[in-house]
Each structure stands twice: as structure tokens, then as C-alpha cells.
Amino acid sequence: MLTLEELIELFRRNGRKMTPQRRAILALLTQSDAHPTAEQIYRQISATMPDVSRATVYNTLRELVTLGGLSETFEAGEGGLRYDVNAGVHHHLFCTRCHALVDVHHDFAELALPPEKTAGYQIERYQIIFYGLCPACQKSTGEIHVP
Amino acid sequence: MLTLEELIELFRRNGRKMTPQRRAILALLTQSDAHPTAEQIYRQISATMPDVSRATVYNTLRELVTLGGLSETFEAGEGGLRYDVNAGVHHHLFCTRCHALVDVHHDFAELALPPEKTAGYQIERYQIIFYGLCPACQKSTGEIHVP
DNA sequence: GTCTCTGCAAAGTCTTTGCAATACG
DNA sequence: CGTATTGCAAAGACTTTGCAGAGAC
Numbered sequence: 001m002l003t004l005e006e007l008i009e010l011f012r013r014n015g016r017k018m019t020p021q022r023r024a025i026l027a028l029l030t031q032s033d034a035h036p037t038a039e040q041i042y043r044q045i046s047a048t049m050p051d052v053s054r055a056t057v058y059n060t061l062r063e064l065v066t067l068g069g070l071s072e073t074f075e076a077g078e079g080g081l082r083y084d085v086n087a088g089v090h091h092h093l094f095c096t097r098c099h100a101l102v103d104v105h106h107d108f109a110e111l112a113l114p115p116e117k118t119a120g121y122q123i124e125r126y127q128i129i130f131y132g133l134c135p136a137c138q139k140s141t142g143e144i145h146v147p
Numbered sequence: 148m149l150t151l152e153e154l155i156e157l158f159r160r161n162g163r164k165m166t167p168q169r170r171a172i173l174a175l176l177t178q179s180d181a182h183p184t185a186e187q188i189y190r191q192i193s194a195t196m197p198d199v200s201r202a203t204v205y206n207t208l209r210e211l212v213t214l215g216g217l218s219e220t221f222e223a224g225e226g227g228l229r230y231d232v233n234a235g236v237h238h239h240l241f242c243t244r245c246h247a248l249v250d251v252h253h254d255f256a257e258l259a260l261p262p263e264k265t266a267g268y269q270i271e272r273y274q275i276i277f278y279g280l281c282p283a284c285q286k287s288t289g290e291i292h293v294p
Numbered sequence: 295g296t297c298t299c300t301g302c303a304a305a306g307t308c309t310t311t312g313c314a315a316t317a318c319g
Numbered sequence: 320c321g322t323a324t325t326g327c328a329a330a331g332a333c334t335t336t337g338c339a340g341a342g343a344c
Contacts, residue, residue, distance in 0.1 A: 015323090016323075016324090017317085017318045017319070017322090017323055017324065018318075018319090019317080019318070019323095019324065019325075021324085021325075022324090037308090038308075038309080039307080039308065039309095051325095051326070052325085052326080053325070053326045053327065053328095054308090054309080054310095054326095055309090055310075055311080055325080055326070055327080056324075056325060056326075058308090058309060058310070059310090059324080059325090060324095062310095073221075074220075074221025074222065074276070075221060075222050075228070080307080080308055080309085081222070081308090081309095093265065093266055093268045093270075095268070096271070102266050102268070104260065104264060104266075105264075106260060106261065106264050108258055109256070111255055111275065113251065113253060113277060114253065117251060117252075117253050118240065118277075119240055119249050119251075119281070119282075120281065120282035120285075121240045121242070121249070121277065121279045121280065121281055121282070122279045122280045122285055123240075123277045123278070123279040124243070124278050124279045124280075125277075125278050125279075126275055126276060126277045126278065127275070127276050127278070128258065128273055128274070128275050128276075129221070129273060129274050129275075129276065130260060130265075130268065130270045130272075130273045131270070131271055131272050131273065131274070132265075132268045132269045132270040132271045132272075133268065133269045133271075134266075134267065134268055135266075135267035135268070138267075138269055162298090163298080163299090164297090164298055164299065164342085164343045164344070165343075165344095166298095166299065166300075166342075166343070168299085168300075169299090184333090185333075185334080186332080186333065186334095198300090198301075199300085199301080200300070200301045200302065200303095201301095201333090201334080201335095202300075202301070202302080202303095202334090202335080202336080203299080203300060203301070205333090205334060205335070206299080206300090206335090207299095209334095209335095227332080227333055227334085228333090228334095295344105296343100296344090297342105297343095297344095298341105298342090298343080298344100299340105299341085299342075299343085300339105300340085300341070300342085301338105301339100301340090301341095302337105302338095302339100303336100303337095303338100304335105304336085304337090305334105305335085305336080305337100306333100306334080306335075306336090307332100307333080307334075307335090308331105308332080308333075308334095309330105309331080309332075309333095310329105310330080310331075310332090311328100311329085311330075311331090312327100312328095312329090312330100313326105313327090313328100314325105314326100314327095315324105315325080315326090315327105316323105316324080316325065316326095317322105317323095317324080317325085318321105318322090318323080318324085319320100319321100319322100319323100
């Protein structure tokens with residue numbers, strides 16, 4: 001997991017300025033291993049800094065993605081893109097009912113795609129997503145899908 | 148790949164009605180292996196059926212997902228959720244620059260997550276996403292990221 | 295004939311952009 | 320001090336909802 005200091009350093013190295021708003025966003029990203037959406041980040045920051053604008057949050061996240069300190073994780077259903085601080089290789093567990101997303105840290109034997117199946121892509125990395133029901137959703141069986 | 152007939156049958160079996168609009172949407176989904184977004188589907192349908200409404204397209208896609216004939220594929224950057232006709236197990240190649248998405252059909256040795264790392268999830272399936280540069284983006288090297 | 299589906303319009307959510315004022319380095 | 324960044328407001332993209340009329344079965 002990248003630390004707050006590493007992210008700040010990443011901004012500095014690239015000639016970016018460090019503002020309180022940005023510090024708050026970076027801190028939030030590194031303090032939990034959730035995969036918040038931009039909107040969720042905005043709302044949490046708003047709680048302590050009522051005057052931040054959405055534009056600032058969205059711009060900062062985009063900057064971070066460009067600088068390589070953050071990934072846009074997949075999204076599958078609602079609420080916008082999720083962000084994920086770039087840690088080492090890791091995979092995801094995704095609940096098909098409530099859309100919870102959890103990290104998986106496990107080394108699988110190296111997966112290699114035969115050259116003839118790469119469609120000419122120059123592959124840099126890969127990620128595995130496991131789909132299933134999270135513990136909470138396994139209990140609430142009968143009910144209809146609640147997003 | 149599910150055929151048009153199978154998708155129609157899926158609707159029928161569930162007491163849904165088959166309208167020209169729906170038939171057009173299903174046909175479009177089965178005729179290509181692209182992973183169109185809802186909006187792209189809407190625009191293509193509009194070309195031949197100018198009076199379809201977005202609501203119809205979106206509703207139909209949602210129905211299909213509920214019935215299990217279609218998956219909401221991950222999305223990573225722009226343009227809304229992508230849809231993917233449920234074929235057998237398959238994986239994806241994703242271009243990190245232009246966001247092109249291509250199917251990969253290849254059997255990997257069964258990937259199993261040790262029970263202690265499933266976080267209590269009841270895993271049903273998994274999918275691998277390979278990230279890299281597509282052939283077109285490998286050529287246009289120097290340029291800055293064009294989304 | 296019944297009940298689902300359609301189209302429309304409006305609202306809601308998520309994201310980006312232009313611009314003057316502000317504040318980091 | 321110069322320039323990147325901020326907040327605001329507005330626009331734009333994507334998606335859902337309510338409802339009356341049309342159409343599938």
C-alpha cells in the first residue's frame with residue numbers, strides 16, 4: 001500500500017502543489033482499503049471541509065491517476081468509478097448482490113496468455129476478479145436483489 | 148455465445164413480451180462481440196428505429212441483466228457501463244490508453260482461492276482482465292494519453 | 295381483454311469545463 | 320511573484336422514473 005507520504009512525494013516530484021484539499025483526499029485514500037467512488041470521497045471530505053468543490057475532488061483524482069498513484073477500478077452497477085490506491089499486485093472479490101468490493105492478496109502461479117491470443121496487445125499486468133455473494137448477502141437469502 | 152433465439156426464449160420463458168424494439172436490441176448484442184455501452188446501443192438502434200426512447204433501451208438491458216442473459220462488464224474510464232452477452236467463461240484484454248476491450252478465450256488452469264482468503268465470500272466465478280496497450284496505441288507512442 | 299411495454303418528459307446522478315480569485319512554493 | 324489550484328456555476332453525459340396510451344399474447 002502506498003503511504004500518504006509517498007503520494008505527496010509523487011505530487012511534488014511532478015511539480016504539483018500540495019494544498020489542504022489534496023492532502024485531505026490523499027489521506028482519505030490511504031487510510032482505508034475501501035474502494036470509494038469519487039462521489040463518496042467528495043462527501044467524506046465535505047464533512048470536515050465544507051467548502052471543497054466537487055471539481056477539486058474530481059480534478060485531484062484525475063491527476064493522481066495520470067501520475068500513476070491511483071487506479072480506476074472496474075465498476076459494475078452503480079455509483080460511478082471506484083478508485084484504488086496502487087498497491088502491489090492484488091485481486092478483487094466482488095459481491096454480485098450488494099456490489100461490495102474487497103481486496104485479495106494472494107500469489108497465483110504466473111498466468112501467461114499464449115502470444116497468439118493476445119490480439120497484438122502488449123500486456124503489462126492482469127487482475128483477477130472473483131464474483132460471488134458476500135457473507136451478509138448469503139444470509140439475507142429470500143429477499144429480492146437490493147442494490 | 149448466446150444466440151438471438153436463446154435470448155428471445157429467455158424473455159418468453161419469463162413471461163416477458165417480445166417487441167420490435169427488444170428484438171433490435173437483442174440482435175445488436177448478438178451480432179458483434181464488441182462490448183457496447185448502453186448509450187452506444189441506443190444510438191445504433193436509433194439509426195434504424197428513430198423513435199425508440201432511451202428508457203426502452205435502458206429498461207431492456209436491465210431486464211436482460213436480471214434474467215441472466217447479459218452481464219454488466221467492468222468499466223474503467225468513460226462512457227458508462229459496458230454490456231457483454233453471457234457466453235461461457237471468458238476473459239478480457241483492456242487497453243489502458245484508449246480503453247478498447249477485447250474478449251480472450253483461453254482456459255487457464257483452475258484458479259482456486261484458499262478458503263482463508265475468501266473473506267467469507269461464496270465464489271461463483273472469476274474473470275481475468277489483462278491490461279496493456281492495444282496495437283493501435285503502441286504505434287502512436289509519443290503522444291499524450293488520448294481518451 | 296389484460297397486462298406489459300413504449301415513448302415522452304422530467305428528475306437525478308455522475309463528471310467536466312470556464313473563469314476569476316486565491317494561495318503554494 | 321508566477322503559476323497551479325480552488326470554488327462556483329453551468330453544461331454535459333449517463334441513467335432512472337412516472338404516467339398515459341399502444342401493442343403483445
